[in-house]
Amino acid sequence: SAVISQKPSRDICQRGTSLTIQCQVDSQVTMMFWYRQQPGQSLTLIATANQGSEATYESGFVIDKFPISRPNLTFSTLTVSNMSPEDSSIYLCSVEDIFYNEQFFGPGTRLTVL
């Protein structure tokens, strides 16, 4: 299993600003994933972050809005840029245990944009 922590756990931000969310894993992993979960909704995959290469974004998500860094095998950041109230959501990072094919999720970052 993997233990994942995220910072911050929650934040309230002003429209037009940016927020960087950190994700730390207690073991080295190849792939990390970033999801968004809007109130009352399921999880939507934003992008897949591999160490040493650019992140792969899902349809509807672009690098300018959600830049991702993956400097090493235990850490990643997601930035939500030029925020609007529509970006209010929970943002979760996860990693995959390739051997057991299960995902482990962080506790999430609850973002509110005013």
Next chain:
Amino acid sequence: SQKIEQNSEALNIQEGKTATLTCNYTNYSPAYLQWYRQDPGRGPVFLLLIRENEKEKRKERLKVTFDTTLKQSLFHITASQPADSATYLCALTNTGNQFYFGTGTSLTVIP
């Protein structure tokens, strides 16, 4: 378009009964399907995985079936308990190891 749909409404059942949750998908060819549990304010927690060539998988009080012809998975909780109350999510994984989650079903087990 691709869709993953679960029980459209919240599910309420009496303690001790079997809860059955459905997951239907269209325009996916998943390598395997997973079920997760999510409690309020927390990230999802993995429960079970079933592969495309498996019909059924069990773990304690949980049972999952996978019908690739019907494009459907059923998730059963037997002898349900109030502690089983949560939102349950199904997720499909393609060969690219990307996960796509269903809409989720909120289950409430009434004592």
